[in-house]
Amino acid sequence: MADRPTPSSVPTGDPAAAWRGRRRRHDHGSKRDAVIRTAARAFDERGYHNTSLDDIAAALGVTKPTIYYYVPNKEQLLFECFRAGLEPIRGALLQAEQANGSGRERLRAVIRDYALAIASEYGWCMVRAEHQDLGPELGAQVRALKSEIDRGIRRLVQTGMADGSIAVTDAKLAAFAIAGALNWIAHWFRAGRSLSSAQVADSFVQFLEHGLAPRPAPGPVSQPSRVRRNRLKPKA
Amino acid sequence: MADRPTPSSVPTGDPAAAWRGRRRRHDHGSKRDAVIRTAARAFDERGYHNTSLDDIAAALGVTKPTIYYYVPNKEQLLFECFRAGLEPIRGALLQAEQANGSGRERLRAVIRDYALAIASEYGWCMVRAEHQDLGPELGAQVRALKSEIDRGIRRLVQTGMADGSIAVTDAKLAAFAIAGALNWIAHWFRAGRSLSSAQVADSFVQFLEHGLAPRPAPGPVSQPSRVRRNRLKPKA
Numbered sequence: 212m213a214d215r216p217t218p219s220s221v222p223t224g225d226p227a228a229a230w231r232g233r234r235r236r237h238d239h240g241s242k243r244d245a246v247i248r249t250a251a252r253a254f255d256e257r258g259y260h261n262t263s264l265d266d267i268a269a270a271l272g273v274t275k276p277t278i279y280y281y282v283p284n285k286e287q288l289l290f291e292c293f294r295a296g297l298e299p300i301r302g303a304l305l306q307a308e309q310a311n312g313s314g315r316e317r318l319r320a321v322i323r324d325y326a327l328a329i330a331s332e333y334g335w336c337m338v339r340a341e342h343q344d345l346g347p348e349l350g351a352q353v354r355a356l357k358s359e360i361d362r363g364i365r366r367l368v369q370t371g372m373a374d375g376s377i378a379v380t381d382a383k384l385a386a387f388a389i390a391g392a393l394n395w396i397a398h399w400f401r402a403g404r405s406l407s408s409a410q411v412a413d414s415f416v417q418f419l420e421h422g423l424a425p426r427p428a429p430g431p432v433s434q435p436s437r438v439r440r441n442r443l444k445p446k447a
Numbered sequence: 448m449a450d451r452p453t454p455s456s457v458p459t460g461d462p463a464a465a466w467r468g469r470r471r472r473h474d475h476g477s478k479r480d481a482v483i484r485t486a487a488r489a490f491d492e493r494g495y496h497n498t499s500l501d502d503i504a505a506a507l508g509v510t511k512p513t514i515y516y517y518v519p520n521k522e523q524l525l526f527e528c529f530r531a532g533l534e535p536i537r538g539a540l541l542q543a544e545q546a547n548g549s550g551r552e553r554l555r556a557v558i559r560d561y562a563l564a565i566a567s568e569y570g571w572c573m574v575r576a577e578h579q580d581l582g583p584e585l586g587a588q589v590r591a592l593k594s595e596i597d598r599g600i601r602r603l604v605q606t607g608m609a610d611g612s613i614a615v616t617d618a619k620l621a622a623f624a625i626a627g628a629l630n631w632i633a634h635w636f637r638a639g640r641s642l643s644s645a646q647v648a649d650s651f652v653q654f655l656e657h658g659l660a661p662r663p664a665p666g667p668v669s670q671p672s673r674v675r676r677n678r679l680k681p682k683a
Contacts, residue, residue, distance in 0.1 A: 258580065260580070395628075419624075
């Protein structure tokens with residue numbers, strides 16, 4: 212796990228440092244964060260079922276009882292990983308709902324923060340973890356949080372449809388397609404390779420913006436869009 | 448599991464019927480298919496780790512040794528589920544590569560078949576199963592098959608970029624975004640609800656087509672696209 216590079220969008224460095232270094236008296240919160248971040252990386256690398264609390268303790272250089280001091284069990288750890296990745300997206304949605312601008316402009320900011328979150332070490336947990344592994348109570352919480360985000364994106368798409376800045380026919384399907392394109396980043400993105408998470412986020416903003424923006428309707432004056440479409444049309 | 452409706456795009460009915468009914472002497476192939484289909488539904492519903500071969504045998508009304516007659520273990524079953532969902536997409540890609548038409552037109556057919564495959568009962572295995580659960584050899588085969596599909600879509604996007612039918616700046620990211628939007632169908636689609644798999648496939652074809660098609664460039668004659676963009680621009 213030590214050789215896994217960290218995404219450039221998140222605090223870098225070795226989480227185990229929370230137990231070492233000059234500043235020895237780290238607070239409870241930062242150590243708990245280190246446990247969650249280390250678990251996220253381990254789940255991503257080996258899968259949830261193939262990772263034990265012993266593995267996580269070993270990666271942090273602490274004992275298993277130390278882990279239990281911060282989280283009661285592996286299920287809660289999976290839930291905390293999910294929540295850590297989700298919070299920035301919820302924050303972006305809240306900001307977008309209070310912001311000025313068209314629906315598409317406000318959605319743009321959410322798409323960017325969503326992409327960054329999925330390209331972080333929490334991406335795997337947010338996207339690939341199974342609800343079934345969380346038990347009924349935490350599983351229901353995860354479903355509720357995911358549903359909240361889905362609804363938030365759908366509302367922004369609907370806002371854009373209403374103000375003319377977004378041209379799609381079905382807000383629900385469009386929101387699922389956007390979320391799917393973004394969530395899939397967790398399946399292929401690996402930090403430290405050719406693209407940074409910021410570059411990926413920028414590219415997705417550009418790609419999805421292009422797909423959502425309305426096309427000029429054929430005007431009654433010159434009908435130029437038909438002319439141009441013919442010009443661009445490939446020779447099949 | 449019996450009350451889980453089957454997607455309308457796949458052969459319907461109870462897989463356990465392969466062991467019953469008028470035509471008692473079903474061949475080895477159809478019984479093996481029934482085992483794989485039943486496993487796919489069970490994995491989708493409960494997760495791979497929470498499903499035993501006993502569960503699958505019980506759903507089919509057969510004994511566990513009967514299951515072992517068709518597949519050596521649960522890992523192989525997961526692999527076969529993946530392969531069953533993947534083959535139609537590979538077929539569509541092969542057809543597209545031999546077809547006439549622009550890159551976008553050929554990609555359209557692949558997007559449709561891809562959406563149908565993901566909305567089938569094999570969607571979960573194709574999208575959500577973990578490579579780590581498959582062991583090194585089958586895991587490598589799955590990665591190779593997924594990679595083949597990724598490259599096929601990317602080639603079609605590149606073809607469309609070259610012939611002017613697709614307007615994106617990065618074929619690799621565009622292919623990942625398309626695959627992600629489609630793969631995500633496995634996370635939200637449930638057969639038998641408001642939309643059929645064919646309707647979902649049609650909507651995704653339309654949505655992605657819109658996103659990929661080139662926009663009319665501002666022409667030197669009348670620059671009507673700027674005029675129209677202002678007309679459509681929302682009052683922020």
